[in-house]
Amino acid sequence: MQALIDFLSLHPALALGVVFAAALLESVAVIGTVIPGSSVVVAAGILIGLQVLDPYWVAVVAVIGAILGDGFSYWLGRHYQERLGTWWPLSSHPELLARGHAYFAKHGGASVFLGRFLGPLRAIVPVVAGMSGMPVFRFTVVNVLSAIAWSAAHLLPGALFGASLQLAGAVSSRLFILLAGLVAVIWLCIVLFRLAHRSARAFVSRQRDRVVGWARARHGVLPRIALSLLDPERPESLGLLIAAVMLLGGAWMFLGITEDVLSSDPLVQFDHLVFVTLQKLRNDFVDNVMIAVTELGSAIVAITVIAAVALVLAWERCWRTLAYWLTAVGFSQALVWILKMMLERARPIVMYNGADRFSFPSGHVASSIVVYGFLAFLLARAKSPKIRFTVTLLVVGLVGLIAFSRLYLGAHWLSDVLASLSLGTAWVALLSIVYMCHVRPEQLPARALSVTALCTLMLVGAAVVATHHAADAVRYAPRQFTSSPTMSDWWVDGWQRLPARRTEVDGDHEEPLSVQWAGTANQMVQELEAGGWHRPPPWTLRTTLLWLLPSTTVGQLPVLVKLHQGESPTMSFVREVDPSHRLVIRLWPTSYQVVAPDDLHGALWIGMVTLERLVHPANMATLAMTDQDFDRPAAQLGKYLQTQGVRLKIKRRDTTAVLLVH
Structure with a gap:
């Protein structure tokens, strides 16, 4: 290691090529098991700490090399399949492929991530992933994430050591004690969590069975509610239970935030911290991205998506669902307007007139979570877990980006956004509960609804960005406060x-x-x-x-x-x-x-x-x-x-x- 550090420190330009080659070759099939790529990357990290190498370029070449190495091995396995086992040196060591197949069969796609950190398997698992037909997109995502994690895991300790060579001897024992204590605490927490999870799961199951047995033997409103939420024989009970928890949690959170805003509690102080921090981080590129995102949550886009979905529901004669859809968006916007006029909370930066000059709660965020949240409920109902997860992930990502854009641009305080998210969640949950309990199943055109909503969002959003971006760039420009009282x-x-x-x-x-x-x-x-x-x-x-x-x-x-x-x-x-x-x-x-x-x-x-x-x-x-x-x-x-x-x-x-x- 010392010889490697001395060599790389004398040839910093060559060092980047050495790091790239080491990271790549360590992941190449078979030969990676004997390439000391990890040692080279650690040595590069030490030179970063000694300020010999640039950390940005070392990280870039290490990540790219690791990605290409695993990618090449995956291509070999996908292209040549079982023929690889007849080639040298795999023909002489068939146990390598056997171990790789066993590890991949046990851990699935996660083995690509974990295998990069295991010396004997790091160059075999990508080959096995290709031979097993792992989808290219899934492999690429895991490959990139594992390459970043692997590079960081080797560069950071080296950089820390290199920056502190004079202190290493003095603090090493104390660092070891602290790290050992931290590992022990984490291990103890994991053990206690597993014990608590097993005990709690059994306890909850017993209590659920007791409540269900009690409810089945009685009549009335309360037993019916208990059975609808907890009876495992009813397929909709889990969805109703989740919606009930979201309703109670969202309502409780909204009322708590409103109380904090009215009484100027600590949350208001944290509002100021978030606002100041984000304004200090602003730059032109991110400003343009966030303005485009906030325009996707504008009233024009939301109203157009609402109208497009309503037309599809009317065309398919889903009248009950149409009524719920219009009630969802209409009531939420009326409630937001009433709250703005009642509380009259000023925005962090003055940028609107009329009722829009008030900040609490955020209309952008509330309309986004109600429109896309209730639409996600309609699309995901009675679908497979994979479809439900995909729809939920897309909606959470879109609403989260719109909410963050309002914070970043200084249009709202953090409490405004959190209140809107909690209020919208509670309203969508309440509508979902009522819909599941009182609307007979309608054959919703899920594909037509999803395509219509997505195309409308993209087309109208692009039009709004193209026509309003210049004016919004002025509206949301960072303010320079030069006058002081x-x-x-x-x-x-x-x-x-x-x-x-x-x-x-x-x-x-x-x-x-x-x-x-x-x-x-x-x-x-x-x-x-x-x-x-x-x-x-x-x-x-x-x-x-x-x-x-x-x-x-x-x-x-x-x-x-x-x-x-x-x-x-x-x-x-x-x-x-x-x-x-x-x-x-x-x-x-x-x-x-x-x-x-x-x-x-x-x-x-x-x-x-x-x-x-x-x-x-x-x-x-x-x-x-x-x-x-x-x-x-x-x-x-x-x-x-x-x-x-x-x-x-x-x-x-x-x-x-x-x-x-x-």
Whole structure:
């Protein structure tokens, strides 16, 4: 391994070709059993950690090589079938094919994925898959996924080791203990889950039989409901039970989210975190894709699909199903409009007029899940499990993409989307229950319905994308908020209007925000650095591993991220007190400009200063604990700044000090 690392480090351009060849040849029939492809890829990972090789290109060539190797072996098996057994070296080692056939017969398509990680079988299983007639598409999907997993499983440990060669000896025993403990916990959880599953299954079966026996001996509404949901002799009972669970779960979730929105509970704080995070991740390419997806969920597309399905049902004289179809979409849209007008919740970004300017719940998401969800129920009813699974997967994918597009484009809060999904699920489940119980079986034209809905969605969706995309690109463009309100009385008493404590995503109030600073980022950096403060080390593989060493000093460690209203600090600074104690400043920008003494204007930042001390539990690792005395760190920061001639004053709010700095 050391010789291989030395060679590849001297020839980085050649290294990519070596990685590609090793990944490919290791998967080729028969010869792959003796090619050390795994060792080559691990060595390449080590060179990634040493910053000799580019991680992107190494991963690409490793994945492509692994895909082509297994693909070639699959082609051999599919093309030559049993004749391969008469060729050398398989003719001399017939046990290889026998083992491959046995493994494939036991695990099926999963053997292609698992076999790549098993040395004796990795080059035989793809051949057997081809000989056994495994469908090309299915093999390709498993082949690609296994190649990605195999490459990651060999590159990542190597990269971790290569980035931390100097720490490897010091932390290896601790890493082993932690990993062994993690494996033990996972194994214990699996064992307990299996025991609980076996016990729960038997218990549930006994209770179901008791309830069914009780219901069969009685008359009334409750016994009839119990039999319709639990009687194993009724083929529709499982579907009714699933729909009942979806109805109760969806209704409970919708009411809970509505309560959180009305009372500004922690979910609203998480709304802000999701919105800010997604807006930071936006780029032009994904914007165009998400705009096209959200246009597929627009009112024009939904109404056209509704009308097309209604026409097919009317043509086939499925009048009862048509009535349910129109009731499903009509009532849901009326309910969404009523809720919008009642709650009047503002959108994250103003982009609509009229009733559409309100955010809760999302009309796009609600109409999508009702239209396509109820259509999926009609198409999948009384069909085979494979058809039901396929239809469900397609609908979940479409509705999920539309829901995510509303979040990504800033048109809705997370709670709006979750409320719409839960409300739509509950409404579709309720309609499904009533339909199964009260509508006599109608011969629905499933093929005509599916083709009509799909073609309408594609054609009308493409037309809407073509005609509305330019205008929607302007509507959903990322907003640049440049104007900030001015707080003219901040220096006197306006500071009291800012939050007193850091707020976690779950709404809990944590450390006091003891610093308010008016100035630019460059000014703060200059004044703090002049006072002996500096930026903490960044989070890297090396600094992360340092937490596993009990001998680590405080100056070597990065600062743990703490969120305020869903956002991480924009700037952090540290000052070492001694090898095991340090002062930490975390600062967040506000939306305010302030007017301070001498009519000086500046942006207003809010933050906290804390004292952290290192502890070493069981002498196995290092932890940073925050001291609960918050006044002393604020006083120390004020002292350091006063020596630099910075204008400041200390105010009291409740029992804590607030440092105003300009």
